[in-house]
Amino acid sequence: MTSKEILKIRNVRCFLMFRTSYFARFYYPVFTLLYLDYGLTLSQFAMLNVVWAATIVLAEVPSGAFADTLGRKRLVVLSSLVMFIEIAMIAFVPTGNPTFVFIVFLINRVLSGLAMALASGADEALAYDTLKEQGKEELWPRVLQIQLRLSSSVGIVVTLLGAAMYDVNFMASVYHFLGLAEPETTQDIMRIPVYATLLVALIAIYAALGMREAKRVIPSNENKLASTIASMKLTLNTAKWVLSTPYVLFILLYYSLFEHTSRMFLTMNSQYYRAIDIPIIYFGFIGAGISLLQIKAADWQKEWRRRRLS
Template identity: 80%
Template sequence: MTVKEILQIKNVRYFLMFRSSYFARFYYPVFTLLYLDYGLTLSQFAMLNVVWAATIVISEVPSGAFADTLGRKKLVVLSSIVMFVEIAMIAFVPTGNANLVFAVFLVNRVLSGLAMSLASGADEALAYDTLKEQGKEEIWPQVLQIQLRIASSVGIVVTLVGAAMYDVNVMGSIAEWFGLARPESTQDIMRIPVYATLLVALVAIYAATSMQEERKVAPHADGKVASTMASLRLTMDTAKWVISTPYVMFILLYYSLFEHTSRMFLTMNSQYYRAIEIPIIYIGFIGAGISLFQILLAGQSRRLAERVEPKSFITLMGLAAMATYFWISRGWPIYGVIPALLLVFITMTVNIFISYHLNRKTESHNRATALSFKGLMFNLGYGMIGMLYAYYYKMVSQRYSDQEIAQHLDFLASLSSFFYYFTALFIGLSVFFYFSNKKRPVFNQS
């Protein structure tokens, strides 16, 4: 099908709009720097992300089950509203009291995790089932490719503008043009990308409310209890199905490893770029380059995911990821950008592969629940690596003077942990896969 024909499918069109606007956050290019400017430490930043992941772990699968039983659109709409609230909290929090700032960011992380889990699986299930009803589910990889390209195109604008909003010189010139006082530091302008993101959140709310779903009969009091019990049963049944289906279990385990490790690093990429001597304004250009990189290589990622045999694909991506993390750990000035780009390509390709194979093995009635297990396993891993990194960074930083910390030497020294962490878990998981595959072929099941 052509792109025009795909976009004429209403739920697919609004799914693409929702995904693109939901993650179009102008503060992402400077995510870590934003937290530090609000007065938080790097260890607090890591632990707040653990709270975010823990919230998703608790709410991910139940939300997916409720999406399958009560209605997927309801959860997507609620997710967009919670997203708006959590962004508004950090947009308007006063920064005079460090304890208040930490408390507000703590609530923000809880709400952000809740919003993520509410939408996770439900929006994708709405779009995929619309295609299945029309007998067009085979074009799902094309939809994912289009999503990558749209999100990357939006990302080019968001990263360029977001980084510029955080650059004192750029915003100083704009302030002078309007006859305003020039900002003296990034703390004077740190809320601007947050305000911009708040406006984009309205687009996500519009997209969510525009999606369509077959109307479900609202349950009465007894019906609500029955629906809740049905959701819990569906959750348990899906958990048993995942565990008893090696194909799905290994797909999800490998997905979690690749995704949570790369996400932990990419969440801190603004700090990484600053440590390898990249000026803030160029962070936007790097982000735009990454988005362009994704647009150009989305087709190649899709072809790899569809055509390469699963065992070969996972081996190739695993070796590539290990080499990339080792390169990142060197912390080379300027040239350290290259492995960060490679990591983005690896993550993008693995995500397409996982979605393609998981949706093929999942029935419609529990699709949102199964996709929520995907999010659950990612966030269990993300919470684990977040706690380990926060502890490891705290130990490493104690060996450095204040002057060395100001030069980010402690942060650069902590990057080797990503290589050792990923390599150890990938080898361990692959050994587990090898012996399981000898007993019963994992990827050859009908």
């Protein structure tokens, strides 16, 4: 089955579109610089990353429970809507009051973590279930390979454009060409990558709405309210079990710390690049190089799998 034929499957196509647009963040190459230009400090930036990681961990169990009640498609749609709201918050927040800005970014991090948890696995499940219904589940590894290559390819473009959007010299030439007043600092152009991401978020919403899910049959002795209450009880019981089980609690706390540490390492690079006087526009080329390695890794994985099966 060719890639073109795979893309004709609606849920697979929407899954690829959703995943690609969901993580197409133009501000990622300058993530730390963006926060600092909004008036936040490095310690506040670190604190917000902790909140983001903790929210994902805490929301994973409830999102899994509600997937059985609300349905996976509704979770994916809700995730895309929450993502749009959290990006819009930083796109339009006024920067005059540092305390207000921090509060807005704090809410933004909570919503971002919630959106990530809501979509976690739900989009994949919708695509995989569709393949399984059609007896084509053996195509799933190929779908994941396509997703990796597509996301990495789009990531290259987004990374290059995002860094260029934050480079004062590059944007000054663009503004001059358009006959606009040229920007003088990054604070004059810091919202442009966020606006671009906000537009791409609309594609994620469109893809989420385009997914299809088989209607869940509720047993005759149940109703939606009872099912929702049961899911909430399951969530509370699971939370109690986690808190009373030191080993599981340790794993969750360790994951939060690991996620926070790794994210700090990945996002602090823009501040480091600025410290050693690397022009911002080159941040994109560095990120694009990483995306190229991801594409190559997908090719290696495909070749390894072919040799293993031969």
